Amino acid sequence: MLHRYPKRVAFIMLALLAIVAFYPLWGPAVFGDQSEFILEKLTLMVILALFAMSLDLLVGIVGLVSLGHALFFGLGAYTLALASPDFSPASLWWMLPLVMLVAAVAALVVGVLVIRTKGIFFIMTTLAFGQMLYYLVSTSPFTGGTDGVFIMFRPSVTLGETPLLDMSDPHTFFYLCLVLLVIGFLFLRWLTRSYYGQVLDGIHDNEHRMQALGYATHGYKLIAFVISGVLAAIAGMLAAMQYGFANPAQLGWHTSGEVLMMLILGGMGTIFGPILGAFAYEILLFVYEHLTMHWPILMGLTIIVAVLVLPRGIAGLIIAPPWQRKKTPAVEDEVAASPSVRSTTQHKEG
């Protein structure tokens, strides 16, 4: 029922996955000399899709709008940068669990303090935590100040002494990111359809009612906050692997705002929407940057138009195309989820 979408969603997502996954085959023929550069962009989109998807669990599913999500993205990047040896590659086998652990602990600490707040207060406290860490890393010599920390070698994937994957190869790295995105997506899809996901839906719709039923809602929200932070940190680690450095900008509020725009563009609360949003945002950014140096104006206008015309983002357009709006039950799902209709299902208190 909930979080189950028409078959065409799966079809479109699988088709897009195939197009992206087979890029190394068709890319050079289409883009020629530019194909390596496009592959790099594509890898970045995949990483940002994972980042956006992680935020969707918090914003779209639980209903907590965070403006400090880049904190975990940056934390992933810095953990990699600071834990990597200077003259040899780290092993991804322990780097990935380490990044996840650091993010989980950080999310738990931040979460315990912010999870009881709601609305504007949650936005402001998450923003405050993000900016605190931003200030800390950009002023501390230990983290390289505003220059950040360079990563000389990408972590290696080996079996004993034998290298399994050549991470310096952009194709290999691209596939690593893609595999992690798919795993992240399948995990979140399973999570949102599980009993736990049902509780999160309940909290999103009416937290007070969930408490009256006996649910310790803060605990459930905290778990979502931690999962979301861990996934964001994995994305951050991949971003640092791609760029070869960790930089304060990766955990600034600007990055948090950008990923939120990807969510709005893609469609919140759908898990697959943010993937589309991340791709759409990066493609638009690429096009606008080439068109004019005043690209932020164009991007701003695009977001405004998206909010007005596509309140459920690109995902909403796929779930319920305008020509099918009367027939598709999923539309009613979307409608029922909208606050305006929800209030009409409640009898006015007399």
Add this chain to the structure above:
Amino acid sequence: MSQEPILATHGLTRRFGGLVAVNDVGFDVRPNEIHAVLGPNGAGKSTLINLLSGELPPSEGQVLFHGKPIQGKSVRQIARMGIGRSHQKTNIFPRLTCLQNCELAARIHMGGVLGSWRSRARAREVTERAREVLATCQLTPRADTRAADMSYGEQRQLQIAMVLATAPTLMLLDEPMAGMGREETVQVTDLLESLTDRYTLVLIEHDMDSVFRLADRITVMVDGCVLESGPTDQIRRSEKVRDVYLGRHHEEATA
């Protein structure tokens, strides 16, 4: 009727600034009775039920559930103690199906999310319990309908089903018939009547016919105070109640 009360209040008072919404209310609810709270608008009925369910802390006095004070406990803890409540507003989860709404309510009292995750048998028990309460509330045919697609009356019934799914020992129902048509009101009245052998109910309701048909005892409130409390027949015959509440009610109706 000499049993120990399941719920008792002593000197219960709640002030909002200068307004005393509930003033020194003392009443008790005995096992397996329907105790109705009557009163005109603004009499403090909803504040009283919010005090009983722990959603509001009292300014003075206390609420005893099975002889133990509930003060200082959260809404969640009170719900887990066995006090289930339905709200005046239809408070269901519109995006979930009728069955899922009840499962959500049943699950937390049957091992929680982890319990259902760990054991398939437990997950099945939760579903069975949810189906059981749907059957009690005659909602079985609507089990797989999204709550948002149900009629208003059905949504109100679902709300009662959700309270039942939490297996409470005491149910606090805040105007379960609010906004219903005659037919639906009769249906819900029948439903509540069928529950009396298994549950204890505190019922706030405006519909006089239903109250007099259902209630074993009635507490009448006016301006935050208890005007009279006693068996239904006593309240029906009470001059005081007739003058203050039924009289006013009658005047309102004829105005």
